Each structure stands twice: as structure tokens, then as C-alpha cells.
Amino acid sequence: MARWEPHARQRLxxxxxxxxxxxxxxxxxxxxxxxxxxxxxxTFFRHFQDKRGVLFAEDAPAGPLVAAIAAAPAQAGPLDAxxxxxxxxxxxxxxxxRRPFTLRRRAVIEAHPDLREREALKEAxxxxxxxxxIAGRGVPGxxxxxxxxxxxxxxxxxxxxxxxxxxxEDFGDIARQTLDEIRxxxxxxxx
Amino acid sequence: MARWEPHARQRLxxxxxxxxxxxxxxxxxxxxxxxxxxxxxxTFFRHFQDKRGVLFAEDAPAGPLVAAIAAAPAQAGPLDAxxxxxxxxxxxxxxxxRRPFTLRRRAVIEAHPDLREREALKEAxxxxxxxxxIAGRGVPGxxxxxxxxxxxxxxxxxxxxxxxxxxxEDFGDIARQTLDEIRxxxxxxxx
Numbered sequence: 001m002a003r004w005e006p007h008a009r010q011r012l013x014x015x016x017x018x019x020x021x022x023x024x025x026x027x028x029x030x031x032x033x034x035x036x037x038x039x040x041x042x043t044f045f046r047h048f049q050d051k052r053g054v055l056f057a058e059d060a061p062a063g064p065l066v067a068a069i070a071a072a073p074a075q076a077g078p079l080d081a082x083x084x085x086x087x088x089x090x091x092x093x094x095x096x097x098r099r100p101f102t103l104r105r106r107a108v109i110e111a112h113p114d115l116r117e118r119e120a121l122k123e124a125x126x127x128x129x130x131x132x133x134i135a136g137r138g139v140p141g142x143x144x145x146x147x148x149x150x151x152x153x154x155x156x157x158x159x160x161x162x163x164x165x166x167x168x169e170d171f172g173d174i175a176r177q178t179l180d181e182i183r184x185x186x187x188x189x190x191x
Numbered sequence: 192m193a194r195w196e197p198h199a200r201q202r203l204x205x206x207x208x209x210x211x212x213x214x215x216x217x218x219x220x221x222x223x224x225x226x227x228x229x230x231x232x233x234t235f236f237r238h239f240q241d242k243r244g245v246l247f248a249e250d251a252p253a254g255p256l257v258a259a260i261a262a263a264p265a266q267a268g269p270l271d272a273x274x275x276x277x278x279x280x281x282x283x284x285x286x287x288x289r290r291p292f293t294l295r296r297r298a299v300i301e302a303h304p305d306l307r308e309r310e311a312l313k314e315a316x317x318x319x320x321x322x323x324x325i326a327g328r329g330v331p332g333x334x335x336x337x338x339x340x341x342x343x344x345x346x347x348x349x350x351x352x353x354x355x356x357x358x359x360e361d362f363g364d365i366a367r368q369t370l371d372e373i374r375x376x377x378x379x380x381x382x
Contacts, residue, residue, distance in 0.1 A: 078380040120315045121308055142348065143376040149340040150380070157333065178333075183381050185334040189269040189341070190374050 009047045011037040016054040017104040025051075025108055025115070055105055056118060062129045064092040065155075069133040078139050082130065082151035083179055086158065090172030094162060102163045127152030150186065154179045200238045202228040207245040208295040216242075216299055216306070246296055247309060253320045255283040256346075260324035269330050273321065273342035274370055277349065281363030285353060293354045318343030341377065345370045 005011075015036035019028040030051055034041045048054055068088035072081040094102070109115040131148030139147060158175040161167060167174070196202075206227035210219040221242055225232045239245055259279035263272040285293070300306040322339030330338060349366040352358060358365070 117312055121311060124311045124315060139380070142372055143379050145344055145348070146341070146373055146376040147380045149344045150337070150377075153336055153340045157336070181333055182337055185337040186341075186377050186381060188334050189330070189338045190377060 005039055005043060008037070008039055008043055012039060012044055012047055013054050013101065016051060017101065017108065020108045021104060025112055052115070052118070055109065055115065056122065061089055061093050061155075062126055064088045065126065066129050066133040069130065070136060072137075078134055078137070078143060078147040079150065079179065079183065081134060081137060082147060082154065083176060085130065085133070085151070086155060086175035086179070087172045089155070090170055090175060094159070094171035096170070099163065102159075103165060106160075106163050123152060123156055126155060130155075150182055154182055157182075196230055196234060199228070199230055199234055203230060203235055203238055204245050204292065207242060208292065208299065211299045212295060216303055243306070243309070246300065246306065247313065252280055252284050252346075253317055255279045256317065257320050257324040260321065261327060263328075269325055269328070269334065269338040270341065270370065270374065272325060272328060273338060273345065274367060276321065276324070276342070277346060277366035277370070278363045280346070281361055281366060285350070285362035287361070290354065293350075294356060297354050314343060314347055317346060321346075341373055345373055348373075 012033060016028070016033045019032055019036055028051065030044050031041050033051065033054075034044045037044075065085040065088060069081045069085040072084040076084065109119050127148050130151045131144050134147045134151075135141070135144040154175060158171065158178040161174050161178065162169070162171045203224060207219065207224045210223055210227055219242065221235050222232050224242065224245075225235045228235075256276040256279060260272045260276040263275040267275065300310050318339050321342045322335050325338045325342075326332070326335040345366060349362065349369040352365050352369065353360070353362045
């Protein structure tokens with residue numbers, strides 16, 4: 001085994017998603033993943049805690065999202081600040097080169113109830129983080145929570161659209177359009 | 192042990208919450224709960240799967256919520272239909288006699304990260320059920336999801352207010368007021 005392991009993390013992640021698709025998530029072991037990547041099992045554990053970590057530890061969208069919401073111009077309204085946040089995700093996290101990985105990741109998650117639960121918790125965590133960032137801009141209690149729920153929905157819906165195999169648009173463009181549609185929908189449902 | 196066990200389920204639930212408060216959730220066993228209630232361990236397992244079941248299996252708000260949304264008058268708008276749903280919860284699930292149990296339940300959940308995760312999943316499930324019920328009324332995709340997110344927030348915020356120790360109002364009244372505040376907040380945050 002070479003001691004120099006270029007792109008080990010990405011090779012392990014790609015190997016894992018290949019195997020999850022080929023033989024199923026449950027049936028794939030960490031040893032299988034390391035072998036497919038041509039790396040040692042110990043190398044896997046330097047990069048991930050376990051095989052679920054391949055799907056959930058990779059990106060940390062909360063950081064750039066919260067930072068961009070906080071840094072949005074003072075005159076930006078609550079949902080406008082969310083738009084700055086989603087735009088930052090398109091630049092820093094959901095970049096074009098990450099799209100193939102994301103596509104395969106979603107397919108694995110959709111197929112497993114326990115992974116869908118984990119994904120739902122991650123989404124709830126992102127919504128909560130958005131709520132705190134919006135409240136930090138001086139938006140009062142319930143309005144900050146409304147903004148976070150709508151922002152969380154925008155993020156989820158934009159992520160689904162962006163990871164559609166037929167799509168080609170930037171995440172930022174998709175997110176902006178999704179937020180506009182949510183603004184219109186909100187006017188309809190108020191009743 | 193008497194074979195006739197009146198109100199066994201409620202006695203077990205009350206005993207469990209007393210013990211969770213006194214000695215902590217982790218430190219309480221099913222045997223402790225059964226003993227405190229003056230019942231056999233086997234009786235506990237006829238009513239609950241495990242001690243977590245005392246906190247999460249008790250009520251199934253999704254049923255009455257979804258039924259009332261589906262049965263709302265045809266001319267009711269999406270958020271108005273949610274109002275019918277929350278009103279049904281006040282009549283059938285979050286009744287005045289359930290308030291003391293709910294207060295203690297919330298305190299236990301707040302104190303444990305894994306129980307908070309379980310609660311977040313339950314909330315996500317209720318939001319999804321609301322979304323399907325609203326879509327079943329012919330509300331198109333994104334508008335149904337927006338309604339569900341706002342309805343889910345209304346349910347969560349109303350539940351928090353209702354289970355505040357200082358509160359005395361009916362759940363239905365609190366929910367109606369919360370939904371009104373959310374309607375106003377939505378107008379503010381659209382930006």
C-alpha cells in the first residue's frame with residue numbers, strides 16, 4: 001500500500017457510493033469500500049467514522065449558510081437574507097463538481113428508512129441554524145421561525161431540483177427561483 | 192397482583208414520568224415503573240414497547256389532524272383547512288386533562304438529546320402528513336409544501352404555548368391565535 005494516498009477521501013466516498021448502488025447499503029462493509037478504493041481500512045477510518053459518515057459527514061452546509069445570512073446587507077429583509085445564504089451554498093458547497101456525488105447519495109438515502117430519518121434530522125438542524133441566524137439579524141421570534149421554515153423548504157426543494165439527473169442549472173439560480181415560487185405560494189395559501 | 196387493573200396504561204405513564212423527573216430518564220427501568228404503578232412488568236409490556244414508548248406511543252395526532260383537514264369545507268383555503276385540523280387536535284388529543292402529562296413529558300424530552308431527536312422526527316412526520324392531506328385537497332405541489340411547513344410550525348408553537356405551566360387556554364384557541372400570528376409574520380418576511 002502506497003503511503004502517499006492522493007485524494008483518498010474522495011476515492012473512498014466514490015467507492016462507497018458505487019458499492020451502495022451495486023450491492024446495497026446494508027451489504028457493503030468498510031473493508032469492501034477500502035478495497036474498492038485500493039486503500040487500507042485504517043485509511044477509511046482516518047477520513048470517516050463509519051460507512052454512514054460517507055453520506056453525512058462530507059459537507060457541512062450550516063457554516064457557509066449561517067455566515068452568509070449574518071453578512072447580508074442590513075437593509076435585506078428576512079427572506080432576502082436567506083437568499084444570500086442559499087447563494088453561498090451554491091458557491092461553496094453544492095458546486096457543479098459535487099453534483100454526480102449528490103445524485104448517487106440521494107438515491108441511496110431514498111432507499112433506506114433509517115438514512116431518510118438521519119437526513120430529516122440534518123434538515124431540521126439546518127432549519128434551526130437558519131432560524132438562529134435570522135433571529136441574530138433582529139427579526140422577532142415567530143417571524144424568524146417562519147423565515148427559517150420557508151428557507152428550509154427552499155433549501156430542500158432546491159436541492160431536490162439541483163440533484164435531478166436531467167438538470168444542468170447552478171444551485172444558486174435554482175434556489176433563487178425556488179424562493180420566488182415560495183414567495184408566490186405563500187400569498188396563495190394565506191387564505 | 193389483582194387481575195383487574197383499572198387505568199393501567201395511565202397509571203404506568205404517570206409512574207414513568209414521576210420517576211423520569213425524580214431520578215432521570217436513563218436511570219429509570221421498566222421494572223421501576225411497574226413497581227411504582229403497583230403493576231407487573233408484563234402489564235407494562237402489554238401497553239408499551241419500551242420506556243421510550245411512554246413518551247412517544249401515547250397519542251397519534253396524525254389521525255385526527257389528517258381527517259379534519261380532509262373533511263374541511265371545499266371552499267376553505269389551504270391554511271384554513273389546517274385550522275380545522277388543529278382545532279380537531281384540541282378536541283381529541285390535546286385536551287385539558289392531558290395537559291399535566293404533556294408538561295412533564297416536554298421537560299423529560301428537553302433534557303435528553305436523543306429524545307429531542309425522536310421528537311424532531313415525529314414533528315417532521317406530522318408536517319409530511321399535513322402536506323399529503325393538503326395536496327389531497329387539490330392544492331398544487333409547492334403550495335401544499337408551504338402550507339405544511341407553516342402548519343407544522345403552528346402546531347409546534349401552539350403545543351409549546353399550550354404546555355407552558357402558566358397557561359390555561361384551550362389548545363384550539365391557542366392554535367387559532369398562533370396561525371393568525373403566522374399569517375401576519377408571513378406578510379412581513381416575504382420582503
